[in-house]
Amino acid sequence: MGLPHVDPERRDLVRRKARRDALVASVSLIAFVAVAVVLIARSPGWPTVQDLFFNGEAFKKSFPAVLSAFWLNVRIFLVAEPCILILALIVALTRGSTAPILFPLRAVATLYTDIFRGIPTILLVLLLGFGVPALNSDFITNEPLVWGTVALILSYGAYVSEVFRAGIESVHPSQRAAARSLGLSNTQTSRYVVLPQAIRRVIPPLLNDFISLQKDTALVSVIGPIEALRQAQIDSSFTFNFTPYVVAACLFIALTVPMTRFADYLNRRAANQRGHS
């Protein structure tokens, strides 16, 4: 075994081309941004907009409160996400089952996805957030925060279960046949052969749904809990300045961008893997 043979001249050419490409990309970006900034800054309304939305003073003042309210968004997300995954997996498996005895469960699961995929999430938040506490029951909590989170779980659970189902169905039937022909039972086949492959395939689309959920935690604000959006609303109604909204927007972006890049990376990796196999 020797080192792979690479022509040094060729390698230098490749490197030089890469450097030139990077330079062109940077120059083009700087030029583009410069033009955009000049165009915006020279429009007549800009000073007003800047003062209302990008006010440095207001930014600094509202940042701590919005940031600490944003922690609630993060908590809602962290609680909802695992619940969604578990609920969705159970629903997907139930819908994919064939045992006659499970028929009622299959019907319930189908009804659930049909209904909860059809209702706009914000409507569901309102219905549960105001509806359940109105029951005044002694057994269940009246906390709007809880019901808002439950609404998110139910709504996303229906979506994500369809993602899981698509993943399970994308595993070729010959895989199941091969497993069954080795004597594995139906359940063992699902567990050791079908699900591991299905889950690998749905991770990129799932990340997309996670990103969407991170943003939708703001919907809970409509029933009262003070999360980032609600806090920004309160701040801006005191100061008649919209900069707090921009603060909230920046926080959401800071959370979703890394996740988006990660999803892109996984998508690319999956595409590469398909390419060579």
Place this chain on the structure above:
Amino acid sequence: MVRSLLSVENVHKAYGVNPVLRGISLDVQAHEVVVLVGASGSGKSTLLRCINGLEAIDAGRIMLDESLEVSAPDADLDAVRQRIGIVFQSFNLFPHLSVLDNVTLAPRKVLGAAKSKAEHSAHELLARFGLSDKAESYPDRLSGGQQQRVAIVRALAMDPELMLFDEITSALDPQLVGEVLDVVRDLSGSGMTIVMATHEMTFAREVAHRICFVDAGVVCEQGPPEQVFDAPVHERTREFLSRTRTR
């Protein structure tokens, strides 16, 4: 009277209104190598899938070892499949598992073998078929011939009494066919009972104890290779052979 390991008795099977098996019968003795030949669509794959319980039959009976009725509607198919191995044209290895895990999955989960014991036997089988250095590889890193040999090893790991091979070389590049046929030769030499469908006539003549010519869902003619290939009695057999020879 010799005991038959497998007996297929007057089996009928239709897909919808399209009859595929029309009263097919076949007896296989232990250690016998039976090769099914016949035109495309004659029902060879369907028969093999029925023997393994992957397809339900409409009429007739399939008995394993004269005691276990494979075709009974309430047969314990998992138990049947532990005793009958099947290998398909498309290798169907589990892509998310290494070669070793592909081979040990069923022994561990179905037979409850300990991991170390299952892996030990798996390594022995892999070594026997020249796959020792591939144990840790994933299927997409193997050539077609290697994948098919792993698929055979995976079936053998369940220690079956009967092996079914369905055109196991059809998806392979010509230069890879030999290595897979060597495996079948080796198995037949060690006394394994085999029923295989193939279009490799030269190989069929060499390895088969008996050739069954399947035509339109029945066994039209059967006998030792010399008899069926060199002195076919049936008009249909002659037609089929002349077509395959000129190709």
